[in-house]
Amino acid sequence: MPTLVIGNKNYSSWSLRPWLFFRQSGLAFEEVRLPLDTPEFYQRIGDYSPTARVPVLRIEDETIWDSLAICEVANERWLGGRGWPADARARAAARCASAEMHSGFSALRTQLPMNCRRPDNGYRGDAAAQKDIDRVQALWRDLRTRFGGGGEFLCGDFGIVDAMFAPVCVRFTAYRVPMEAVAQRYRDAIYALPAMREWLAAAAAEPEALAATDAF
Structure with missing residues (x-):
């Protein structure tokens, strides 16, 4: 094992x-x-x-x-x-999004560190953090629009790309980041996962x- x-x-x-x-x-x-x-x-x-x-x-x-x-x-x-989408275009987009998350969004990471049980103190990030937040939500919206029709996650079924963005869902929740409707629904889908509830x-x-x- x-x-x-x-x-x-x-x-x-x-x-x-x-x-x-x-x-x-x-x-x-x-x-x-x-x-x-x-x-x-x-x-x-x-x-x-x-x-x-x-x-x-x-x-x-x-x-x-x-x-x-x-x-x-x-x-x-x-x-x-099966951790990546079966469709080649969706798979390429999911890999790009995962790589962007893996190497980017430094202001978001620094100013909104993950803290699942953070007190409800609101969001105090600066313009750089907001730029990252806006980019994340635009990326989620794009993936959901183009490839998410078959399920609740970014490219339909849960996969690697969703695991990569799960900590951002925690950050958005813990810091009460204002979310557009697509981002809110996606966050709710991640939080409804049995494994996420266990974590x-x-x-x-x-x-x-x-x-x-x-x-x-």
Whole structure:
């Protein structure tokens, strides 16, 4: 059985992506949770990850240390490719959106760090964060319009692209970001996933707190 090493469910956006994809896809895995910024994390992470970061997937003696790569490996080895849309155009668009999420939106990430149980303090991002927010919502609207007719998610059925954007749904919710109707419906679909509900319940029950993140 593969081992997926993750950080705190409340804070680790990168960990949520492969965890949600695995769980929602019905893949069995052993979970190892290392609380971020703790002595335990720094003592143990070197046993799993060459980058000293989470998430990381271990398959026997093999290590996959990137969130999108983990999803790709799982999709390739155990899911027969169904983590991406079957239609070639939809698949290309989903890959572009996933890559954009993976490497972009720095203001959104910095100013709205993931915090599933954040107090209801409202949204205080600047113009750069708002630009990222607007781009995300435009991207969701485009994917839903062109490829989402067959289901509730960005390209119809739940897949890798949705796992990549799940932390943004948390951010939009936690910071009470104003959302257009398409974005709101998509956020609701993500939050209705059994695996997402499981993650959020576990996040709410975690004892650890990161003061720097909680201050946002």
